Amino acid sequence: MLLKEYRICMPLTVEEYKIGQLYMISKHSLEQSGGGDGVEVVRNEPDMHPQYGQGQVTEKRIYLSSKLPSWMRKFVPMIFYVTEKAWNFYPYTVTEYSCSFLPKLQVKIETRFENDNGSNENVFGDGPTPRDSVCFLDILSDPIPDKHYKKTEDLSSWVSKRTGRGPLVDGWRNSARPIMCSYKRVQCSFEVYGFQSRTEEFIHRNIRDILLVGHRQAVAWTDEWHGMSLEEVREFERKLQQETNSKLKCDRTDSGPASLRPSFSRSLSVTDESSLKKMGLKTVSIPDCSSRPSSYSVKSPVRLNSNPE
Secondary structure (H helix, E strand, O other): OEEEEEEEEEOOOHHHHHHHHHHHHHHHHHHOOEOOEEEEEEEEEEEEEOOOEEEEEEEEEEEOHHHOOHHHHOOOOOOOEEEEEEEEEOOEEEEEEEOOOOOOEEEEEEEEEEOOOOOOOOOOOOOOOOHHHEEEEOOOOOOOOHHHOOHHHOOOOOOOOOOOOOOOOOOHHHOOOOOEEEEEEEEEEEOOOOOHHHHHHHHHHHHHHHHHHHHHHHHHOHHHHOOOOHHHHHHHHHHHHHHHHHHHHHHHHHHOHHHHOOOOOOOOOOOOHHHHHHOOOOOOOOOOHHHOOHHHOOOOOOOOOOOOO
16 A cells, blocks of 8 residues: 655635635536546535534546556556545545456545645644655646646746735745645555556556646636635536536547447457368357357446546
8 A cells, every 4th residue: 555645735725725626626627528538426415424424425437548558558448437435524525436347446535624834744633644655745836747737827927816816936835825735645555466556656646646736726716716605616516517427428429339348359350260270270169149148148348436626
């Protein structure tokens, strides 16, 4: 298991980010959906957690086949999704990721939001995270993938008209007011011999990029969500979830039945039986499919049961 604690500061208050987080996740999910990949919201409603009590539960399917590295696509179905189940007890959240195709893959993210600059060494209350497992992410200067960069989201030139905050400058984490920190304890486990380290490191790299992009956007979009009520942002969330789900549904319909084929399937070139015999190869009779017992029936690939917070 690979454990890391990410700390991401923002020039916001914890109370402000309660709205900003919901807005950012919804808009980010819509932006990242397309070509069959993206986030489908299955469930988003108040519910009771057996341990933490009343909260908001959200269940999503994150389709990401095209984002997988080539070595991983060899044993993953072409239509591949991870199930994300998130419990929001703001300012504390718990998010878990699972995949029925890869039952040994488990990812858990615990998050606490505090009005500080990341200086709390025991924010989860059960002991400090080892120092070599703590990673500060700077939304101003840390690099993000080129495909995610937008000039309008560059915080070195960002200025909020509603709040008068910005732009951010070097050392801003020690001087900005207000300031808050998103503490994220990420536990990733994929106990499969030969793939464990590479897979766990791949997941953490992607989580790091998602966290950086998402928190940058939450700040860059401040003037879009600042001043919204919880009811207003929930309505915005509902509307964009419908748009995102419709977008994914259309993409999968347009892709046609071929998209259901596993990515590890290969085309086999065969010739007629007499030619095979001339080559000295033995042939076997294959019974007609209709005469096979039900246990031989061909099954469709399993659809498997993931956004920045």
